[in-house]
Structures are given as structure tokens and as C-alpha cells.
Amino acid sequence: MTTTLNTFEASWNEWHAERESYYSDPLGWVSLTGLYWLTEEFENIGDLPGRWRADEDFVYIDGLAVDKIEPIEGAPGILVEDGDRRIEVIRRTGSVALRVHDPKSPHLESFTGIPAYTPDEKWSVTGTFAPYPEAKIVTTGAVVEGLEHHHTAVGVIDFELGGEKQQFVAFGGKEGGLRVLFTDATSGVTTYPAARTLVVTDPDENGSVSLDFNRASNLPCSFTDYATCPVAPAENKLTVAVEAGEKDPRPASAS
Known part of the structure; x- marks a missing residue:
């Protein structure tokens, strides 16, 4: 009985540690610092480089080496490098947004598990x-x-x-x-x-x-x-x- 209990707790502890490791990733969910919805007109978005706009098919970027991206509805985002940061381009319910992953995020710094x-x-x-x-x-x-x-x-x-x-x-x-x-x-x-x-x-x-x-x-x-x-x-x-x-x-x- 004791062995079974110890195995159960050890297995859970391993699972829990993996969960905490996943969320403490420097470019993971806790590193997010913004969510910005795009329109059909070119706009400057926060402190991000270039100007951005979206239509029903593509995202267009003015001022970056990558000038067109095709995010898929509901799929994982497409990542654009911005120094240490990553700009994630997502499409949700027909609309397009940018999420910013920053390893220097204050949310990540304060994450304790x-x-x-x-x-x-x-x-x-x-x-x-x-x-x-x-x-x-x-x-x-x-x-x-x-x-x-x-x-x-x-x-x-x-x-x-x-x-x-x-x-x-x-x-x-x-x-x-x-x-x-x-x-x-x-x-x-x-x-x-x-x-x-x-x-x-x-x-x-x-x-x-x-x-x-x-x-x-x-x-x-x-x-x-x-x-x-x-x-x-x-x-x-x-x-x-x-x-x-x-x-x-x-x-x-x-x-």
C-alpha cells in the first residue's frame, strides 16, 4: 500500500514539475506582454517594428523582411523574430491578432509555479x-x-x-x-x-x-x-x- 501511494505521489510530482517547466518557458504563455487585433488598414502596433494590416487571407507587413504571412484559423501561431522577442500571428474566428512573447516579461519574472x-x-x-x-x-x-x-x-x-x-x-x-x-x-x-x-x-x-x-x-x-x-x-x-x-x-x- 505504501509503495503504491509513493508511486502515485511520485508520478503526480513528475507531472506537476513538467507542467511548471512548460509554463516557465522564456517564450511561452507566461512571457506574453500583449494581444493586438489587426484591421484592414496599415497601423503601427505598440512598440513592434513595421506596420501591420490583415485581410481575410493574409497579414501584410510594411517595413520588415517578411512582408506577407498566412495564419490559419485556429492553428498555432506563426512566429516572427524581433530580437529576443517573438511576434506570434494568429487567426481566431476570422480575425487576426498579434501576440508578443518577451523573455523579459514582468509576468515571467514573477512566475513562481x-x-x-x-x-x-x-x-x-x-x-x-x-x-x-x-x-x-x-x-x-x-x-x-x-x-x-x-x-x-x-x-x-x-x-x-x-x-x-x-x-x-x-x-x-x-x-x-x-x-x-x-x-x-x-x-x-x-x-x-x-x-x-x-x-x-x-x-x-x-x-x-x-x-x-x-x-x-x-x-x-x-x-x-x-x-x-x-x-x-x-x-x-x-x-x-x-x-x-x-x-x-x-x-x-x-x-
Whole structure:
């Protein structure tokens, strides 16, 4: 029993350390210092070099070696070098924005890690996945007003938590597997209000899956005002307080 517990805690500690390392990247999410939406007219954007404009297909830059970029809707941004900084060009819901990654960001300098609940095996539960006959698109809002996210929903997961029956709509993961976006009774209290995400194990031949809420993860928008993350679908609002996984790194009481 002790060996099992130690293995569980060691595995969680390794996962948590990897999460903190990811967010402390000098050009990662916490290094963001701005989000600027482009128009169809050339403009100077903050202290960035050149002038920028966008239409429905391309981004045009006047004054840089790169003069035209084609960002793809919903895809990872295209990076333009600016000394130590990186200008990330993204397209979201038809509009184009620039995000600035700066290794000298004051947000990065003050980053001290990701607060989290103490891991507890009681928050690791088994569920049953039932696939849809065909995948369908579920549209959610975003933390930026006016934006939308379109997710490929592949089925539902039924499970029990806190003595109550629960159900998630499950999305297909980018690299296979399942993932969910959810809120619960801690959202907006001790955890980030818009959503947390959870990677779910692949179902076995009987549809059984494992949901380890100790690894409920923050989205990038919990760390920065310059992300465009989705909010959780209404179907994935749990009726219990999931006191497990990552906490809000910027709680309202601290702002």
C-alpha cells in the first residue's frame, strides 16, 4: 500500500514539475506582454517594428523582411523574430491578432509555479465511454468576447463523483485519445472560472476509462490576459466541488 501511494505521489510530482517547466518557458504563455487585433488598414502596433494590416487571407507587413504571412484559423501561431522577442500571428474566428512573447516579461519574472491541491487517490475514478455514431461539432465561447471555438465531440463519459452520477461530453484529443473541458463548484472560487481540462485514458474494449482529477489542468488563459482559450460547454458543469488538480494561479482576491 505504501509503495503504491509513493508511486502515485511520485508520478503526480513528475507531472506537476513538467507542467511548471512548460509554463516557465522564456517564450511561452507566461512571457506574453500583449494581444493586438489587426484591421484592414496599415497601423503601427505598440512598440513592434513595421506596420501591420490583415485581410481575410493574409497579414501584410510594411517595413520588415517578411512582408506577407498566412495564419490559419485556429492553428498555432506563426512566429516572427524581433530580437529576443517573438511576434506570434494568429487567426481566431476570422480575425487576426498579434501576440508578443518577451523573455523579459514582468509576468515571467514573477512566475513562481502552479498552485495545486495535494494529490489524493480518491479523485481518480473510473468511467464508461459511449461513442457517438458520428462525431459532431460542439461550439463554445471563449475568454475573449466575440470569439468561438469549435470542438470535435466524439461521445460521452458516464462516471460517479462525490456520490453523484456525472456525465461529460468528450472531445477528441489533438494526438488521439480523449479530453474534456469542465467546470465544477470550485470554479471561480479556488480554480479558474472558465474551464479546466482533463486528459482521459483511451477506452478499453469495454469502454472503461480512467479520469484522474488530480491532473485537472489550467488553460493558458488562467496565466495571462493575452490568450484566447475556450470556455467549458454547459454540459460539462459538474455538480460537486472537485478539490483536486491545479488551482487558479491568479485568484480574484489577489488581483
